[in-house]
Amino acid sequence: MSPIVELKDVRKSFGDLEVLKGVTFDVNRGEVAAIIGQSGSGKSTALRCMDRLETIQGGSMLICGHELHDDDVDLKSLRRDVGIVFQSYNLFPHLTVAQNIMLAPRMVKGMKQRQAREIADTVIAKVGLREKMDCYPEQLSGGQQQRVAIARSLAMEPKLMLFDEVTSALDPQLTGEVLRVMEQLAADGMTMILVTHEMAFARKVADRVIYMRDGKVHEMGSSDILRTPATPELAAFVSESAEH
Template sequence: MSPIVELRNMEKSFGAVQVLKGVSFTVEKGEVVAIIGQSGSGKSTALRCMDRLETVTGGELFVCGHALHDPKVDLHALRKDVGIVFQSYNLFPHLTVEQNVTMAPRLVQKMSTDAAREVARAVIAKVGLSDKLDAYPEQLSGGQQQRVAIARSLALRPKLMLFDEVTSALDPKLTGEVLRVIEGLAKEGMTMILVTHEMQFARDVADRVIYMRDGIVHEMGGPEILTNPGTPELAEFLAHGY
């Protein structure tokens, strides 16, 4: 079976500035991969390329069977397969929790209102917010809003979920409830790539850890590399966070 994600010497430049300098790795179905690394090392850029929010400028990138380096890629089909959640949740403030979540299935998948509502209720239950269906975002905590954002992505039944530092705007108490949702998805076998600063979480949940540095994969391995790094640079990063 082919991998869900495959990067082959992927490059990304913004103008004259090369941010990704030949990144290669694969992610198999059901795998949870954590990407860690210094600020500016290219973690978000790599993730954004995987949802085609950025266009790669070199190498190859396959995601759920879509060749994203190909200008003719079917973005509509890609967006059905891939969910992405960011640090800022960007919910629609004038819509309830349920309405925020039904939006994508109705618009992207042309689901009927009833069918979309059924899917929405199931994914909202999964993130533990069944009692908040009719609440508006401003009535929710940051952690709850982030869980709605996750539910909104899940409503499209993606094959791959991408998370970019989804807890870094939250205080520690709220961080835990969001991480538990992600942990639940991992247990269900969801394929996920998460950029994270939560080393303990990466250790617990990730099947594989990728340490990015200056636009390349500097070190990659099982979660044990977080305890026994193979390079002095990763050791330094783990010790000091930079």
């Protein structure tokens, strides 16, 4: 089985600051990979590079068959295959939930209104918010807005979903409702890469855990590495996370 995501010796700098210092890992179709590590370790930058929101300066990156190290990569085609959800929900405040979800399928895929509405109905049911279709974002809680943001990405029927600290702005109860949606997506076989500080969730759902430190992959393996870390640095990080 060939990986759906392949990073080989990926390097990324912002000016003189090298943030990714030769990152290598791959993720297979249907896998859930959790990227963990202290702030500043390069986790979110690696994720943003996978959707070509940032360009890399060295190494190679193959995402859903797209060579992201190639300047001529077809970004429109890439964004059809890769969905990304951020900490901020980025919903359009003047559009209803249904309109927010239908926008990309109509604009990017040229879908007819009726077909886009059918897809919107399907994905909103997946995130458990069918009764909120005609609400505006301001009428929703933070957790509900984040679930709509996930539904909006799912409407493009991506092959890969990227999640960047999607629960970090939410209180514990709202965090739980978003994580339940992500858990169900994992159970449905969606390929997912998530940058997260939710260690219990990573232990439960991730097939692969990637611990980044100082711009490199410091330790990687199944979620068992969170129970029995091989390096003192990961052991310290896990025990520190448990205290918060």
